[in-house]
Structure formats: C-alpha cells, structure tokens
Amino acid sequence: MKPRITYLLFMIWALLFVWPATTLWAQEENMADPEFTAMMAEIRSLRNQDRRVEALESLERATKHAEAAENTQQIIRCDFMYAEIYLDLERVPEAQFYYDRMNEQLETVEYFYGNAAGLYIDARISSMEGNNNLALSKLIEAKKESNDRNLLNRITLSEGEFYAQLPNSTDRAITRFNALRENSDPFEKDYLRARAFMGLADIYIAQDDTENAISNAENALKLAQDNEFAKIYEYTNRLLVSLYQKTGQYDQAIPAALSLLNLRDSLYSVESDSVKSSRYNELMNKTLLEQVDRQRAEISELSESASRSEITVILTTSFLTIISLLAISLYRxxxxxxxxxxxxxxKNRELQLARDAAVQAMEAKTNFLSTVSHELRTPLYAVTGLTHLLIEEKPRKNQLDHLKSLKFSGDYLLNFINDILQINKIDAEKLEPLEVDCNLHKVLNDVLNGLQQSAKEQRDELILDYDTQIPSHLLSDPVKLSQIFMNLVGNAIKFTKDGQVEVIARLLKREGEYAHVYFEIRDSGIGIEAERQESIFDSFEQGSIQINREYGGTGLGLTIVKSLLGLFDSTIHLESEYGKGSTFYFELKLKCKDLLIEELPFEDAKVDYSFDDLHLLVVEDNKINQVITRKMLSKKEITCDIASDGTQAIELAKANRYDGILMDIHMPGISGVEATIEIRKFDPQIPIIALTAISLDDSLEEFYAAGCNDVVTKPFKPELFYDKIGENISEARVRKSTT
Structure with a gap:
C-alpha cells in the first residue's frame, strides 16, 4: 500500500504546484476555425490598445473555445498570449505559470509555433531579469523554429529593444527598427510600426539627434492616436514635450503637455490602474480555482478505487495545498x-512634472514674445521718427504719399506689438484692474471722440445711448475700460460701411455700494457666420482669410477684450447674423463713490510751450535713435548733449547744468532706473523723463519710484513727445524763474 500512497501523493503535489493541464493528445490545429481566428484578432487589438483586462476576458473565452474543441494547438496559442500579456504587465509569476503550462502541453504534441513561442517568452523573461545577451541568443533560436510572420516580427521588435539596451549595439537596434517601419504584418502592422518609431526616437535622443528624434516620435504619436495605442500615445507625448522645449518650439510643446495632463488627469488614472490590478488577480485566481476543480474531479475518480485511508491522506494533502494557495493569494x-x-x-510626481512642463513652456513662450516685441520697438522708433522728420521737411507730393504709407505701416506695426505685449501681460498675470475714480460717461465719450475720424472715413454714424441713472463717479480702471471699448467700437467701425455703430450703457440694479451696468456695442456691418462665432475670440482669428485680406488687422482685439473683461470677472457675449450686423454685450459690477462732486465739463486748452534756450541731456545707447532724438529736438530749437550709457549720464549730469534729462531705461551696464537713482542723490530737482520701449517686466511705478517725473513709451508720437517736454521741463523752468 505504501508505494501506492507515495505515488499518489507525488502525483497530487505535482498536479497542484506545477499546475499542468490535463493530458492532451496531439492533434492538428484547426486553422480553418474562423471563430477562434476572430477571437485572437480581437485579443491582439485590445492588448495593443492597453485594454488588457478586456483582452484577458476575451482570452478566457478563447481558451474555453479551444478546450471544448479539444484543440491542443489553439490552447498553446492561448497560453502564449496569456504569457505575453502578463509580461507586458511585468507580472512575471503569472507569465511563468502560463509558460510552464505551455511547455507541459508541448511535451504531448509536436507544434513548430509552440516551440518558437516558448523560446520567445523565455527570452523576454531573461531580458526582464537583466540578461539581454542570453535573451538575444534565445531569440536567434526562436527564429530558426518559426516561419510565422507575426511571431518573427515580434522577435525582430524584441531584438531591437534588447540591442538598444546593450553598449555598442545601437546600429543593430536601428537596423531592426527600420525593418519594422514598413512591415507587412497580417495582424499588427501599425502597432509594430509605432513601436519601431518609438524605439528609434529613444535612440536618437540618446545620440542628441533632436531632429530625427522629433520626426520619429511624431510618427509614433500619429499611429498611436489613429489606432488608440494608449501607452505609446502617453510615452511619445512625454518625449515631444521635452524635445519641443529643447528646440524652442513652445507652440508645439504646450498642446503636447496639455494632452499629457488630460491623459493622466487627477487621481482617476491611479484608481483605474488599481481596479485593473484587482481584476488581473481575479482572473488569475479564477484560473487557479479551475485547476483545483479539475484536480478535485481526479481525486473523486481515484476515491472510487482507493481505500478510505488513501482518500483521507489525499484529501488532507489537497486541503493543505488549498490553504497554501490562499496564503499565497493573500500575500500577493x-x-x-x-x-x-x-x-x-x-503618478502624482509624473502629474506634477507634466504640469510644470506646461507652465514652463507657457512662461518661455511669453518671455520670448515679450523680448521680441520689446526689441522691435528700437528699430521701429527709427522708422517712425525718420518718417516724421521727412514729412516735416516739405517733400515733393509723390514723396509725401510714400512717406504717409510708411507712417501708416509703422503705426500698424506699433499697434500689433502693443497688442502682443498686452496679451502677454494678461497671460503672465502681470495686469490687475485698478480701483480709482472713474467717470464712465467721460470714458465712453473720449473713446467715441477718438474714433470719430475712423467713423467718418467709413461713413458711419456713432451713437451713444447712456443711462443717466448710472452713478456719475465709480471706482474702476478707466484705462482698461477705454481699451475694451476702443477695441469693440473700433472693430464695429472697421466692419461697418455706410451704417451705424451704437454704444449702449444701462444700469441694471444697485446693490449697496455696487452698481451693475450692462454694456452693448451694436453695429449694422457684415456680421459673423454662425460656425465662426465660437472661435472669433481666439488669437489671430478674424472670421476668415478673406476678411483678413480685405479689412486687415491683427485679429488680437477681441482676444484682448475677452482677457481684460476676465480681469473684471466678466464675460463677453456675441449675437450676430451674417450680413446684418453684430452685437457684443457684457456686464460689469462697479463700486460706487457717491460723495465725489460732479465734474464740470471743460475743454482742454492747447498749451503753446516755450522751448527757447532749453538745453537737455539725452541718454540713449542706440546711435540711430541718438540722431533722430537730436533732430526732433532741434526742430523746436532745443540743444542737447548725448550720453551713450548710464555711467556717462551720471558724469555729465554732475559736470554740467541741464534743464532736463531724457533717460532711456534699457541700456547695457547701468540701466536708466539705476542712473536716475544716482542722479537724484546730487540733483533732486532736475526734471527727468523716462523714454522706454516698455517690456513685459517693466513697471511704471518703478520708474516713478526711482525719481522720474514722467514716462514716454517708444516709439512715440512727436506731438506727445513735445507736450511731455513742455509739461515737465519748460514749465519747471518757468516756475523756477518766478521763485
């Protein structure tokens, strides 16, 4: 009895720990089984899309189909696919289980595919254990055992990935990946291509070949996006964020970073992965329990011919084994x-890195545009200044036409640069609305008066419908409100000919110290097509290319309006019918200040300043700008000395007596702000006017705090330039002479 019991015990332990399948007789695989073929195609697709839970569930159904048909070769194919999927998940114990089960079945049947597949799985396990050389040798053996095109392509892909990890084997890896770029695989053509492009991108990054890295990563991303290869899509987006930032392609980096953020948004993805992991365990435990059920059935058969003692030993052993399996499951x-x-x-760290990358790309883009807009002002000052001087020198009529065109182009470019700077300041959160005394009726009147000439050229009628119930004095930001209305009314005039533009202001309600005011800008112009109304507030959008060509403009006006209203916690709305006009409307919540006395209307009197015998110090590092400024001053018979930098300006101010100083802010070495601070230490009275091509980081408050009396932004209108000199320098000289 004892030898028999020992033999039975050995068989039970072997069944439970090696988990072999029941004995299968060798048979031909039914290659003409369309249902099984369709199942395997579905499993490959789900696996490549990283929907592995669904792939395993489909694989479970395929396995039951193969077992019902008692088709050993189909069962081997299923076990091979199980092992591949679990290796993709880096779950080696589960992969090893199916690999062992596949090998057990291969002992009972001759199947060329199974031998090659087994070597391929063994090679992947060796690579995951860090032995790529051994893995490559097993792949070479696998190639000799198979003529299946899909398996050979998979082997080629693994060779490329293993060679890429070995020193001095990059060329071999590139050869394998290039072979897959134009493969003709019957099942996984696009997936293999995407993996090959991704592998090439990694290699070129390591070789610092950014151009080829971007090209291959973009190809991989396109294939991943078209075919929903989730992991490849995520990985290539991450690569491209880094590569675009490295090459300064910030407009490309931001969408890639945002795609990455959307893909890995919040903790949802983590919870999703946790759920998937639990589902993998359920599927594996289900397989183990099915094995136990089979073994119980075998025990039941044995019990019919075995003694009671043998059955007791066997059942006890089985019970202990099940307990062991449960312990293993709990540990897992x-x-x-x-x-x-x-x-x-x-994943939290990855999310933070992706967010940081997006912010960094946005900051880099903002700083780049700010620097460009600032640097353009210096040559533009030369263009506008020289144009003004030439126009004043009484040119011939044909020359005057050209000069006026040049002046128009300079003004257009200046407006464009100002718009870019304005948007950058808003995006960089460097603009905040002020709360100062604001007469809303005066703001609207000033805007309409300033646009009267444009309206006359278009033969438009400007109408202001103002509710007298609106409080006379409010606390707001009149400059930003003026910018909003200038853009909206200016747009309405530009797109309306022989019509009317109406500005409406209505008091909706008073709530304590706040007034809710409704604004509407209505025109009878060309209108906006319904499908373009959502995008009309995007940067550089003007409805269509034809509109841009006919009416010109930058397409930034409405973007600025939307952004400025955002500072006031307001939203702009649009109603328009193509060919019949447009209406833009919004509401503002404005703080009232009723205690202020109503201003008496008055007309600004034009002051004629005396510039006789004025002698100024001009601080300017650009040679062309020195010539232009000197020439403009000489037109008013003002003499000047030139300082090319801040240090020289300080020395000249100490050694000479000047009526005033025109101080450039951005100079090499000592800046205009620093020079002003130094001059104020020994001459606190001299008028100093800052001349600056203002940039994103410039602050007018900083200029005034340093000691500047006023600020003029370059390039400037000559009339404004002379008025500032008159207000700050001529009048200061008059006051000084009378005291």
Whole structure:
C-alpha cells in the first residue's frame, strides 16, 4: 500500500504546484476555425490598445473555445498570449505559470509555433531579469523554429529593444527598427510600426539627434492616436514635450503637455490602474480555482478505487495545498496594495512634472514674445521718427504719399506689438484692474471722440445711448475700460460701411455700494457666420482669410477684450447674423463713490510751450535713435548733449547744468532706473523723463519710484513727445524763474 500512497501523493503535489493541464493528445490545429481566428484578432487589438483586462476576458473565452474543441494547438496559442500579456504587465509569476503550462502541453504534441513561442517568452523573461545577451541568443533560436510572420516580427521588435539596451549595439537596434517601419504584418502592422518609431526616437535622443528624434516620435504619436495605442500615445507625448522645449518650439510643446495632463488627469488614472490590478488577480485566481476543480474531479475518480485511508491522506494533502494557495493569494494581494501605493506616488510626481512642463513652456513662450516685441520697438522708433522728420521737411507730393504709407505701416506695426505685449501681460498675470475714480460717461465719450475720424472715413454714424441713472463717479480702471471699448467700437467701425455703430450703457440694479451696468456695442456691418462665432475670440482669428485680406488687422482685439473683461470677472457675449450686423454685450459690477462732486465739463486748452534756450541731456545707447532724438529736438530749437550709457549720464549730469534729462531705461551696464537713482542723490530737482520701449517686466511705478517725473513709451508720437517736454521741463523752468 505504501508505494501506492507515495505515488499518489507525488502525483497530487505535482498536479497542484506545477499546475499542468490535463493530458492532451496531439492533434492538428484547426486553422480553418474562423471563430477562434476572430477571437485572437480581437485579443491582439485590445492588448495593443492597453485594454488588457478586456483582452484577458476575451482570452478566457478563447481558451474555453479551444478546450471544448479539444484543440491542443489553439490552447498553446492561448497560453502564449496569456504569457505575453502578463509580461507586458511585468507580472512575471503569472507569465511563468502560463509558460510552464505551455511547455507541459508541448511535451504531448509536436507544434513548430509552440516551440518558437516558448523560446520567445523565455527570452523576454531573461531580458526582464537583466540578461539581454542570453535573451538575444534565445531569440536567434526562436527564429530558426518559426516561419510565422507575426511571431518573427515580434522577435525582430524584441531584438531591437534588447540591442538598444546593450553598449555598442545601437546600429543593430536601428537596423531592426527600420525593418519594422514598413512591415507587412497580417495582424499588427501599425502597432509594430509605432513601436519601431518609438524605439528609434529613444535612440536618437540618446545620440542628441533632436531632429530625427522629433520626426520619429511624431510618427509614433500619429499611429498611436489613429489606432488608440494608449501607452505609446502617453510615452511619445512625454518625449515631444521635452524635445519641443529643447528646440524652442513652445507652440508645439504646450498642446503636447496639455494632452499629457488630460491623459493622466487627477487621481482617476491611479484608481483605474488599481481596479485593473484587482481584476488581473481575479482572473488569475479564477484560473487557479479551475485547476483545483479539475484536480478535485481526479481525486473523486481515484476515491472510487482507493481505500478510505488513501482518500483521507489525499484529501488532507489537497486541503493543505488549498490553504497554501490562499496564503499565497493573500500575500500577493498585500504586495499589490504596496505596489499600488507606490504607483500613486509615482503618478502624482509624473502629474506634477507634466504640469510644470506646461507652465514652463507657457512662461518661455511669453518671455520670448515679450523680448521680441520689446526689441522691435528700437528699430521701429527709427522708422517712425525718420518718417516724421521727412514729412516735416516739405517733400515733393509723390514723396509725401510714400512717406504717409510708411507712417501708416509703422503705426500698424506699433499697434500689433502693443497688442502682443498686452496679451502677454494678461497671460503672465502681470495686469490687475485698478480701483480709482472713474467717470464712465467721460470714458465712453473720449473713446467715441477718438474714433470719430475712423467713423467718418467709413461713413458711419456713432451713437451713444447712456443711462443717466448710472452713478456719475465709480471706482474702476478707466484705462482698461477705454481699451475694451476702443477695441469693440473700433472693430464695429472697421466692419461697418455706410451704417451705424451704437454704444449702449444701462444700469441694471444697485446693490449697496455696487452698481451693475450692462454694456452693448451694436453695429449694422457684415456680421459673423454662425460656425465662426465660437472661435472669433481666439488669437489671430478674424472670421476668415478673406476678411483678413480685405479689412486687415491683427485679429488680437477681441482676444484682448475677452482677457481684460476676465480681469473684471466678466464675460463677453456675441449675437450676430451674417450680413446684418453684430452685437457684443457684457456686464460689469462697479463700486460706487457717491460723495465725489460732479465734474464740470471743460475743454482742454492747447498749451503753446516755450522751448527757447532749453538745453537737455539725452541718454540713449542706440546711435540711430541718438540722431533722430537730436533732430526732433532741434526742430523746436532745443540743444542737447548725448550720453551713450548710464555711467556717462551720471558724469555729465554732475559736470554740467541741464534743464532736463531724457533717460532711456534699457541700456547695457547701468540701466536708466539705476542712473536716475544716482542722479537724484546730487540733483533732486532736475526734471527727468523716462523714454522706454516698455517690456513685459517693466513697471511704471518703478520708474516713478526711482525719481522720474514722467514716462514716454517708444516709439512715440512727436506731438506727445513735445507736450511731455513742455509739461515737465519748460514749465519747471518757468516756475523756477518766478521763485
């Protein structure tokens, strides 16, 4: 009896720990089984799209189909696919289980595909254990055993990836990946191409070949996007964010970073992965329990011919084995929880990195545009200044026409640069609305008066419908309100001919110290097509290319309006019918200041300043600008000395007596702000006017705090330039002479 019991015990332990399938007789695989073929195609697609839970569920159905048909070769194919999927998930114990089960079945049947597939799985396991050389040798053996095109392509892909990890083997890796770029695989053509492009991108990054890296990553991303290869899509987006930033392609980096943020948004993805991990365990445990059920059935058969004592020993052994399996399962679940916690921390870090990358790309773009707009002002000052001087020198009529065109182009370019700077300041959160005394009726009147000439050229009628119930004095930001209305009314005039533009202001309600005011700008112009109304507030959008060509403009006006209203916590709305006009409307919540006395209307009197015998110090580092400024001053018979930098300006101000100083702010060495601070230490009275091509980081408050009396932004209108000199320098000289 004892030898028999020992033999039975050995068989039970072998069944439970090696988990072999029941004995299968060798048979031909039914290659003409369309249902099984369709199942395998679905499994490959789900696996490549990283929908592995669904792939495993489909694979379970395919396995049952093969077992019902008692088709050993189909069962081997299913076990091979199980092993591949679990290796993709880096779950080696589960992959090893199916690999062992596949090998057990291969002992009972001759199947060329199974031998090659087994070597391929063994090679992948060796690579995951860090032995790529051994893995490559097994892949070479696998190639000799198979003529299946899909398996050979998979082997080629693994060779490329293994060679890429070995020193001095990059060329071999590139050869394998290039072979897959134009493969003719019957099942996974696009997936293999995407993986090949991704592998090439990684290699070129390591070689610092950014151009080829971007090209291959973009190809991989396109294939991943078209075919929903989730992991490849995520990985290539991450690569491209880094590569675009490296090459300064910030407009490309931002969408890639945002795609990455959307893909890995919040903790949802982590919870999703945790759920997937639990589902993998359920599927694996289900397989183990099915094995136990089979073994119980075998025990039941044995019990019919065995003695009671033999059955007791066998049942006891089975019970202990099941307890062991449960203990192993509990241990695995505990390990999964620990791994999930690690995954949570890792993905949080990745999310933070992606967010930082998006912010960094946005900041870099903002700083780049700010620098460009600032640097353009210096040559533009030369263009507008020289044009003004030439116009004043009484040119011939044909020359005057050209000069006026040049002046128009300079003004257009200046407006464009100002718009870019304005948007950058808003995007960089460097603009905040002020709360100062604001007469809303005066703001609207000033805007309409300033646009009267444009309206006359278009033969438009400007109408202001102002509600007298609106409080006379409010606390707001009149400059930003003027910018909003200038853009909206200016746009309405530009797109309206022989019509009317109406500005409406209505008091909706008073709530304590706040007034809710409704504004509407209505025109009878060309209108906006319905499908373009949503995008009309985007940067550089003007409805269509034809509109841009006919009416000109930058397409930034409405973007600025939308952004400025955002500073006031307001939103702009649009109603328009193509060919019949447009209406823009919004509401503002404005703080009232009723205690202010109503201003008496008055007309600004034009002051004629005396510039006789004025002698100024001009601080300017640009040679062309020195010539232009000197020439403009000489037109008013003002003499000047020139300082090319801040240090020289300080020395000249100490050694000479000047009526005033025109101070450039941005200079090499000592800046205009620093020079002003130094001059104020020994001459606190001399008028100083800052001349600056203002940039994103410039602050007018900083200029005034340093000691400047006024600020003029370059390039400037000559009339404004002379008025500032008159207000700050001529009048200061008059006051000084009378005291």
């Amino acid at each position: 679940n505990n390990q999964i929880k620990l791994k999930t916690n690690d995954l949570l921390q890792t």
